[in-house]
Amino acid sequence: MEEEARSEERGASDAEEQAASSKQQAGASDAEERQQASGGSGEPPTPDAETAESGATDAGAAGDEVTDEQSGPGVVEGQAHPGVEQTAAVQVPEAHEVGVSDELRAEIEEIMSRYPQKRSASIPVLFAIQRRYGWCTPEGIREGAAVMGVSAAYLESVASFYDLFHLDPAGRHRVLVCTNISCWMRGGDELLDTFCGATGVDPEDAAHGGAVSPDGEVYLSGFECLGACDLAPMASIDERYYGPLERRDAVAAIAALISGGEVLPERAMAKRPLAGGPEGEPDPRVANAG
Numbered sequence: 003m004e005e006e007a008r009s010e011e012r013g014a015s016d017a018e019e020q021a022a023s024s025k026q027q028a029g030a031s032d033a034e035e036r037q038q039a040s041g042g043s044g045e046p047p048t049p050d051a052e053t054a055e056s057g058a059t060d061a062g063a064a065g066d067e068v069t070d071e072q073s074g075p076g077v078v079e080g081q082a083h084p085g086v087e088q089t090a091a092v093q094v095p096e097a098h099e100v101g102v103s104d105e106l107r108a109e110i111e112e113i114m115s116r117y118p119q120k121r122s123a124s125i126p127v128l129f130a131i132q133r134r135y136g137w138c139t140p141e142g143i144r145e146g147a148a149v150m151g152v153s154a155a156y157l158e159s160v161a162s163f164y165d166l167f168h169l170d171p172a173g174r175h176r177v178l179v180c181t182n183i184s185c186w187m188r189g190g191d192e193l194l195d196t197f198c199g200a201t202g203v204d205p206e207d208a209a210h211g212g213a214v215s216p217d218g219e220v221y222l223s224g225f226e227c228l229g230a231c232d233l234a235p236m237a238s239i240d241e242r243y244y245g246p247l248e249r250r251d252a253v254a255a256i257a258a259l260i261s262g263g264e265v266l267p268e269r270a271m272a273k274r275p276l277a278g279g280p281e282g283e284p285d286p287r288v289a290n291a292g
């Protein structure tokens with residue numbers, strides 16, 4: 003039983019676990035700036051905070067489950083994110099308006115079934131949207147909001163807080179290279195430089211918020227500790243962890259991404275054998291990723 007539990011644990015997305023357990027980049031991010039600019043406390047949005055600010059609905063009051071009646075289609079809730087059309091953003095979208103696919107709906111409903119409060123599913127739902135569209139598109143957010151029964155403004159406010167979510171086009175692949183202390187001591191900066199050379203991303207851009215390669219294929223960014231220091235120097239590539247990496251691995255990884263080949267199988271954390279445990283099953287979300 004213990005081995006099965008550990009095997010299932012390995013199947014979970016490395017990046018999702020990281021997003022759920024820790025605040026992102028140490029430096030002030032765009033999301034933080036937007037939070038602060040709008041009077042936010044620097045904490046991720048919660049149903050309580052949203053309700054207290056807007057006073058528009060009782061949905062999500064302290065400790066209460068948000069019921070379908072409180073947050074169903076057409077219900078006005080929350081405040082629109084700056085730049086988002088107010089009326090559309092604060093209403094729970096009607097499912098028939100957004101045309102969500104059966105596949106995405108099923109995935110979101112399965113995610114929601116894991117949590118007693120549906121808003122707790124926001125982060126994995128946003129990952130599902132980002133995997134489907136390459137970034138958290140306005141349409142994708144409205145689709146997710148319609149299935150969840152929350153406003154698009156609420157879901158976008160969660161996405162804007164975390165660096166792992168992109169609210170603008172961000173390439174087909176995402177490479178985050180850790181340059182924090184353990185990785186830095188083992189060549190993390192040089193590794194990031196090599197990724198820059200392989201992708202064409204400017205090193206200054208990569209080190210300060212990240213950028214998309216000139217061909218639009220790869221988003222590359224230096225990153226603070228990704229919580230896998232034993233792999234130092236390491237990188238997260240399309241939500242999977244790889245390490246310890248040598249500079250030549252950076253070139254091989256980008257070549258594999260562009261050609262559609264398998265990325266650094268001998269460096270993948272997911273392929274590390276467990277002590278006495280079975281081999282892990284491939285993650286279907288990765289296997290089926292377009």
Ligand code: FES
Nearest residue numbers: 180185227230231
């Ligand atoms: S310092 Fe790189 S993963 Fe922790």
